[in-house]
Amino acid sequence: MKVYVPMDSAAKALGAEEVVAALQEAAPEAQVIRTGTRGMIWLEPLVEVEIDGIRHGFGPATPVDAAAILDGSSAKALGPVDDLDWMKRQTRLTFARVGVIDPLSMDDYEAHGGLAGLKRALTMTGQQIVDEVKTSGLRGRGGAGFPTGIKWQTVHDSDAPQKYIVCNADEGDSGTFADRMIMEGDPFTLIEGMAIAGLGVGATKGYVYLRSEYPDAIAVMTRAVEIARAEGVLGENILGSPHSFDMEIRKGAGAYVCGEETSLLNSLEGKRGVVRAKPPLPALEGFLGRPTVVNNVISLATVPVIFEKGAEHHASFGIGKSRGTITLQIAGNVARGGLFETGFGVTLGEVIDDLAGGTATGRPFKAVQVGGPLGAYMPRSKFDAPMGYEEFGAEGGLIGHAGLVVFDDTADMLGMARFAMEFCAVESCGKCTPCRIGAVRGVETIDRIARGDADAVTILTDLCETMTDGSLCALGGFTPYPVMSALTHFPDEFSTTKEAAE
């Protein structure tokens, strides 16, 4: 009997280890296979039992459910996992294998389409590889949405004795966990993507800068790199070709700003994670001053499927200039939270009312913060906004890394605006004044508003303009998004008359 239980940290945080122990005790002969998570976090720990070659789900499982799950009598039976509405409605390109395979089995990986992309890339020239990525329409999934192929072209065209591929796995935005999920659930896809990037631009060395808050992801990635090296996917003459590519996992040290690419590079070099002015672009002067591709985990992890199924296949999904799939991370106060991968273009309302099933508390929806701590708070009036880079931008929002944090009607929007400024003050690298000083003044100004000072609203608005226009990177530059969106969409909570009336 084959039983599948996720080893994803969200599943473990909800008791997967205890469930595994109970299953093993109840049926010592059963083969328990650890996987990533399917992304239905409200059902975790989700146990899957293979019956006649079909995986049937049971969840959320607790240790006392073990015996009933094994004999099929459990009331937590969900039926075949692939037939669940949440799974059937997705277009899983990047996350196709996550939750399905044993993350550290290269055989499983290959049996589910792994390495096909790398093998194809090995038959192509660097320029052909870069062109394929351009044709796919892939854009930076970390949030900026910069066309990946153009970035690769710059590094490809540069002439240097050493070039690098750096994977930004410093996923610090609240409401985002797609990077963690793929690194824990399908690490070889990231490794393969980085190897293809290396072939494309002529880089032989890669680094994954992985945040220290993800100990499980660090352990899985580290092990996966060792296995890939042993299997000849990394190292000299990868897969028997004349090409070489190797990589290392580097641990961050708890600085949010290191998710910004230039501070990440400084940190990787062993310096303070201070933002660098651009130009020079990292593509020309990146890690140790060498041409460097810096891409987000999801961007790089999407590369293998582009080469496996072809650029046109990837480009056939999405809307406008947002091609391919968006890996929505539905989080916060929601009935059904988790990861949902679908073509760009799904509307905000569909995600929250339909997929997420409203709030976890059952109270009315109030706001959703899209794109992490630097993203705007959107009210219900924005529910028609389509999730595409330009389309969502036109509605005053940022898709960012596609994390959505939902709040019910108890949320204190002035408090959330204050938190955004406080967070910026804590995490500012200190290089530019609008961010370093502005964030501190922002907290003070919001406190003045809370005390009933009507003039402070104008000052806050002016301060936000200065931060937007004058900051060196997105931390100071985008902190005004949550602050101003809270002020614009929920003016009553900043209103002094309300304070006075109370």
Place this chain on the structure above:
Amino acid sequence: MQSAAPTPTEDEIAALIESNADLEGPLLPMLHALQESFGHIPRPAMQMIADRLNITKAELHGVISFYHDFREAPAGKHVLKICRAEACQAMGGNALAEETLAKLGLDWHGTTINGAVTVEPVYCLGLCACGPAAMMDDRCVGRVDRRRMDALLAEAGA
């Protein structure tokens, strides 16, 4: 687990410095290695790192103090990180944190008198669909309520 190890010897420190010295960008791996072994960056390591990497002690201090992770004094036996980020706030994270700190009589970064637990804020553990979240040493816990928090603290001996 961050355990209070005995005072490290110069040889032990030198070995950890040397084993990372040939990496590209060796400083963060070096500091992590020292902290993993000793629970903090031991003072005698400062001059040794500076000498090995040909940087000033001021530069080194700049790096260590920039990152939230590194500490120049040992933490408690266990480190409890409570998420303060938005997704956990949406599920009552603030109240949980305040209650926990009040119960222990601590402020953020404080250590219980018996040295069992240091409580620190963390901004996102990637458990945003099962908040509020916390992490005891390297073990993640989701949907933390009062009961789970009490169990965690009891287990850690707080």
